[in-house]
Amino acid sequence: MIRRALDCGSLRSLSLSPVCGVRPNLPDPEDEKAMELYKLYRPERITPAKRGIELLKSPGLNKGMAFSLFERQYLGIHGLLPPAFMTEEQQAYRIMLRIREAPNDLARYGILDALQDRNEKLFYRVLCDNIKELMPIVYTPTVGQACQQFGSIYKNPKGIYITINDNSISKITQILSHWPHQDVKAIVVTDGERILGLGDLGCYGIGIPVGKLALYVALAGVHPEWCLPVLIDVGTDNQALLNDPMYTGLRRNRVRGKEYDRLIDNFMKAVTKRFGMDTLIQFEDFGNANAYRLLDRYQQKYCMFNDDIQGTASVVVAGLLASTRVTKKKLSQEKFVFLGAGGAATGVAEMCVGQMVTEGLTEQEACERIFMIDIDGLITKKRANLSERHQKFAKDLPDTRNLLEVVKTVKPGAIIGASTVAGAFTEEVIREMAANNARPIIFALSNPTSKAECTAEAAYKYTNGTALFASGSPFANVELNGKLFKPGQGNNAYIFPGVALGVVLFKIRHIDNELFLMAARKVAESVTEKSMNTYSRIYPRLKDIRELSIKIAVEIAEHCYRNGTATLYPEPEDKEQFIRYQVHTVDYEELINRSYDWPAKDKQHGFPIPVMKRHSMDDE
Numbered sequence: 377m378i379r380r381a382l383d384c385g386s387l388r389s390l391s392l393s394p395v396c397g398v399r400p401n402l403p404d405p406e407d408e409k410a411m412e413l414y415k416l417y418r419p420e421r422i423t424p425a426k427r428g429i430e431l432l433k434s435p436g437l438n439k440g441m442a443f444s445l446f447e448r449q450y451l452g453i454h455g456l457l458p459p460a461f462m463t464e465e466q467q468a469y470r471i472m473l474r475i476r477e478a479p480n481d482l483a484r485y486g487i488l489d490a491l492q493d494r495n496e497k498l499f500y501r502v503l504c505d506n507i508k509e510l511m512p513i514v515y516t517p518t519v520g521q522a523c524q525q526f527g528s529i530y531k532n533p534k535g536i537y538i539t540i541n542d543n544s545i546s547k548i549t550q551i552l553s554h555w556p557h558q559d560v561k562a563i564v565v566t567d568g569e570r571i572l573g574l575g576d577l578g579c580y581g582i583g584i585p586v587g588k589l590a591l592y593v594a595l596a597g598v599h600p601e602w603c604l605p606v607l608i609d610v611g612t613d614n615q616a617l618l619n620d621p622m623y624t625g626l627r628r629n630r631v632r633g634k635e636y637d638r639l640i641d642n643f644m645k646a647v648t649k650r651f652g653m654d655t656l657i658q659f660e661d662f663g664n665a666n667a668y669r670l671l672d673r674y675q676q677k678y679c680m681f682n683d684d685i686q687g688t689a690s691v692v693v694a695g696l697l698a699s700t701r702v703t704k705k706k707l708s709q710e711k712f713v714f715l716g717a718g719g720a721a722t723g724v725a726e727m728c729v730g731q732m733v734t735e736g737l738t739e740q741e742a743c744e745r746i747f748m749i750d751i752d753g754l755i756t757k758k759r760a761n762l763s764e765r766h767q768k769f770a771k772d773l774p775d776t777r778n779l780l781e782v783v784k785t786v787k788p789g790a791i792i793g794a795s796t797v798a799g800a801f802t803e804e805v806i807r808e809m810a811a812n813n814a815r816p817i818i819f820a821l822s823n824p825t826s827k828a829e830c831t832a833e834a835a836y837k838y839t840n841g842t843a844l845f846a847s848g849s850p851f852a853n854v855e856l857n858g859k860l861f862k863p864g865q866g867n868n869a870y871i872f873p874g875v876a877l878g879v880v881l882f883k884i885r886h887i888d889n890e891l892f893l894m895a896a897r898k899v900a901e902s903v904t905e906k907s908m909n910t911y912s913r914i915y916p917r918l919k920d921i922r923e924l925s926i927k928i929a930v931e932i933a934e935h936c937y938r939n940g941t942a943t944l945y946p947e948p949e950d951k952e953q954f955i956r957y958q959v960h961t962v963d964y965e966e967l968i969n970r971s972y973d974w975p976a977k978d979k980q981h982g983f984p985i986p987v988m989k990r991h992s993m994d995d996e
């Protein structure tokens with residue numbers, strides 16, 4: 377079977393998607409200026425200190441059967457691998473066969489997880505070349521299922537665990553120093569309290585930072601060794617997990633209050649102490665009580681952002697801005713009803729206000745256009761104990777918990793769900809939206825798929841194909857009355873990789889909200905007319921995110937050099953070229969720095985000098 381698979385004929389017949397991962401962006405050797413830049417910017421190749429079996433067990437270096445004869449002999453692994461040679465393409469093909477033959481998505485997650493542990497380049501090669509097919513496996517929605525079942529599928533550690541028992545700067549610094557890579561530039565951290573819409577998964581939440589960082593690499597070319605996933609374990613209030621014999625975390629209820637705050641404070645300090653002031657810290661899937669609070673506390677002091685608030689705001693505003701090209705109405709001319717008023721919805725609402733203000737409304741006029749419903753119903757002026765953030769959206773309307781009633785009263789142009797309530801956008805609600813709007817905007821953002829406020833099919837069907845629909849989790853294409861709809865994925869994955877790329881490469885010290893509005897505009901302008909007019913899709917294709925990330929990074933870098941928060945000097949003149957020379961590539965690299973090691977080492981060790989030949993199956 378495998379032999380057949382490796383045959384070029386069947387390679388074609390399996391119709392693997394065309395390679396979309398990044399290839400090394402080599403300059404024209406004739407172009408002296410470009411070559412000079414390339415040499416300056418491209419990280420130096422250093423022959424690894426590891427040899428022998430240790431090398432094969434290092435996922436960042438291992439190439440498996442793609443090691444050439446020369447490398448096998450030189451690096452002490454000759455004979456430790458089967459004698460045949462494979463190209464990276466052949467290895468990728470073999471993995472894709474296994475993935476496609478696997479019984480379900482969780483099994484596919486397991487195959488990719490094991491590959492990442494074994495051979496990082498190949499993992500990213502496979503992921504980048506098949507991003508539409510595999511992003512739903514390493515990321516939302518399958519990552520949610522993987523987190524829920526983490527106790528039984530756990531194999532190898534990925535990332536760092538810091539618990540409430542490690543609550544001092546020196547203990548946390550010590551733990552961080554156990555991480556094998558010195559040059560960490562970006563951390564994604566969660567305390568596991570609100571994993572997607574699945575609630576408190578405690579220590580099982582580690583899958584989320586791991587998945588987000590896989591997208592840093594696959595969708596923006598951030599180097600894997602710069603990335604560190606962190607799980608902060610303060611216990612869990614999920615009784616099922618506390619009773620689960622396979623639970624991998626602290627078996628206690630969540631610590632809250634001062635002790636919790638002290639732990640997060642110590643963590644922030646220890647990170648900057650260990651890895652430097654400009655280490656990017658992305659907060660992810662914190663519970664409602666902490667998400668905004670911690671953002672407010674740290675935004676001005678550290679290089680950090682909250683993805684669920686700011687990344688989500690950015691991607692949703694991007695979708696809304698793209699929609700204006702179809703509806704021919706500015707944001708400031710629409711009314712919006714949000715179902716859910718947590719971190720995600722409030723972040724989006726605040727950024728919508730920002731955009732409407734740039735379009736000429738006052739802040740108050742903008743807030744009047746936004747209606748928010750949470751678990752206790754419509755946020756009205758009668759509500760006691762409203763937070764300052766919600767106060768400005770409170771309305772002088774009768775209290776109600778009924779979304780349909782609100783939609784009938786307000787007649788919004790858009791309904792945006794971030795409530796975790798599956799099916800909350802009922803047939804009646806969607807039909808009402810269609811009755812009031814030529815092109816109703818319907819965003820079902822809750823993740824994973826099982827929590828979406830409606831399906832793509834429901835949105836198109838009950839609006840007779842007029843909906844401008846997006847969802848947090850991917851939905852398959854829908855065919856309705858002979859027309860094909862390709863629903864876009866309104867997921868912060870369009871934003872955080874590009875923002876992170878810009879921040880780490882240009883050493884941006886401070887991440888303000890403006891960067892997210894800029895990213896939103898970049899995403900919106902990248903949606904093609906064909907995408908909108910033919911398929912009603914208001915987001916770019918997933919395989920375009922990698923290029924989009926570069927555009928976002930350039931845009932925010934220009935801005936941050938202007939306001940003095942970008943600290944990489946000398947400032948690269950051509951920022952795009954600088955990025956392209958710096959990013960991680962999915963091609964195996966030559967591991968031996970021949971200019972230094974060869975032939976001097978060879979003479980010293982007396983290795984035979986093998987004749988280098990092209991890898992091919994002829995080597996068998």
Ligand SMILES: NC(=O)c1ccc[n+]([C@@H]2O[C@H](COP(=O)([O-])OP(=O)(O)OC[C@H]3O[C@@H](n4cnc5c(N)ncnc54)[C@H](O)[C@@H]3O)[C@@H](O)[C@H]2O)c1
Pocket residue numbers: 570571572573574663664683684685688691715716717718719720721749750751752753793794795796797821822823824827847848849866867868869
């Ligand atoms: N698509 C994306 O990129 C994206 C980004 C962030 C969050 N999300 C998803 O959005 C959801 C919410 O995330 P969050 O960070 O805002 O969580 P959160 O816990 O901060 O907020 C949840 C909100 O939903 C409200 N809610 C709960 N039950 C409700 C009900 N029956 N009726 C009305 N409102 C109800 C709560 O009162 C709260 O305001 C999650 O499913 C998350 O996965 C998606």
Ligand SMILES: O=C(O)C[C@H](O)C(=O)O
Pocket residue numbers: 516571572573661683684822823848867868
């Ligand atoms: O993780 C995602 O898919 C998006 C978002 O960050 C979420 O929490 O749902």
Ligand SMILES: [Mg+2]
Pocket residue numbers: 572660661683684
């Ligand atoms: Mg999240």
